[in-house]
Amino acid sequence: MDDVWDIPVVNSQATERVDYATQKPEELLERCIEASTEPGDLVADFFCGSGTTLAVAEKRGRRWIGCDLGRFAIHTTRKRLMEIDSGRTFEVLNLGKYERQYWQGVTFGEKSTHVTEQALYEYLAFMLKLYAAQPVPGLTHLHGKKGKAMVHIGAVDAPVTIDEIDTAIAECVQCRQTELHVLGWEWEMGLYDLMIPEAKKRGVKLLLLQIPREVMEQQAVDKGDIQFFELAYLEVDIQTPRKLTATVTLKDFVIPNTELIPEEVRTKVKKWSDYIDYWAVDWDFQDDTFMQGWVTYRTRKDRALALTSDSHTYEEPGRYRVFVKVVDIFGNDTSQVFAVEVQ
Numbered sequence: 001m002d003d004v005w006d007i008p009v010v011n012s013q014a015t016e017r018v019d020y021a022t023q024k025p026e027e028l029l030e031r032c033i034e035a036s037t038e039p040g041d042l043v044a045d046f047f048c049g050s051g052t053t054l055a056v057a058e059k060r061g062r063r064w065i066g067c068d069l070g071r072f073a074i075h076t077t078r079k080r081l082m083e084i085d086s087g088r089t090f091e092v093l094n095l096g097k098y099e100r101q102y103w104q105g106v107t108f109g110e111k112s113t114h115v116t117e118q119a120l121y122e123y124l125a126f127m128l129k130l131y132a133a134q135p136v137p138g139l140t141h142l143h144g145k146k147g148k149a150m151v152h153i154g155a156v157d158a159p160v161t162i163d164e165i166d167t168a169i170a171e172c173v174q175c176r177q178t179e180l181h182v183l184g185w186e187w188e189m190g191l192y193d194l195m196i197p198e199a200k201k202r203g204v205k206l207l208l209l210q211i212p213r214e215v216m217e218q219q220a221v222d223k224g225d226i227q228f229f230e231l232a233y234l235e236v237d238i239q240t241p242r243k244l245t246a247t248v249t250l251k252d253f254v255i256p257n258t259e260l261i262p263e264e265v266r267t268k269v270k271k272w273s274d275y276i277d278y279w280a281v282d283w284d285f286q287d288d289t290f291m292q293g294w295v296t297y298r299t300r301k302d303r304a305l306a307l308t309s310d311s312h313t314y315e316e317p318g319r320y321r322v323f324v325k326v327v328d329i330f331g332n333d334t335s336q337v338f339a340v341e342v343q
Helices: 025-034 052-059 073-082 096-108 117-130 162-174 191-201 218-224
Strands: 042-047 063-067 144-146 149-153 179-183 205-210 234-238 247-254 276-282 293-299 316-330 333-343
Touching: 025 052, 052 063, 052 073, 063 096, 073 276, 073 293, 096 117, 117 149, 144 293, 162 179, 162 191, 191 205, 234 316, 234 333, 247 276, 247 316, 247 333
Parallel strands: 042 063, 149 179, 179 205
Antiparallel strands: 144 149, 234 247, 276 293, 276 316, 316 333
């Protein structure tokens, strides 16, 4: 074989094209994988991007592991692998709070599980700077101010709770402030429905904003690419129609501030489910990683999306926590945990 590999780029009409900026041709990875591995061998790509390496490994009968920090990369790869007709089942594991704890230690010099006052101060200052807010001294639950709005920032390794927001609202009322922005990594279930009207009743406009995982990517921080999206509203109905079984139905999904969405996108949206690209269910969430038990998603060829899951059967009766994850057409992740009693 020549030492120059003449392989054409992925053209605009190719079926393998996924419109990812750094996508490589499958022919290139086929040559690498066929030359260096045997069927059944393990192939790893720790910056998998659009998933070309993994897709080729799967088609060629290799085992594989893929990793990426980018949310869009993981979403693109996941859908690409699902569209392989002969593809085997696989798991998508989100490191969640463990990744954030590691990031906190590396970024703010905190090596132990106990967060020092200095490390907490540096974390809050970092988040306020990214949100273009100014720190405010002398307050307990309000960490900063952006324009007319007070800002509260949730912890790295724990969900924002109802009590946490309630005390922040109380401090707003005490300081005669009428707007509160809460930034969080995760959220206590049922929080949205309860706290938005509660804050309004007490004269405070409440915005719940998701801290994007791009915060942990130094390149995105340096470029100023960090965007805090207002928390989308997710409504589901969980049924237990038969013994030891459960199904999940999406009832509503609302993206706030739709006026910020480009008009060419808005004109194509006819109903709330058009904003959803993918959703999945973890039937027995254990407060660590999301374990995908059922999934549905749109493809280029089939734009339909199931709004009711297949029935899931549990091994024994009990109280379970069902984790529903929705990825919208912009790549934003909205997740919520629901309690269900199975007989």
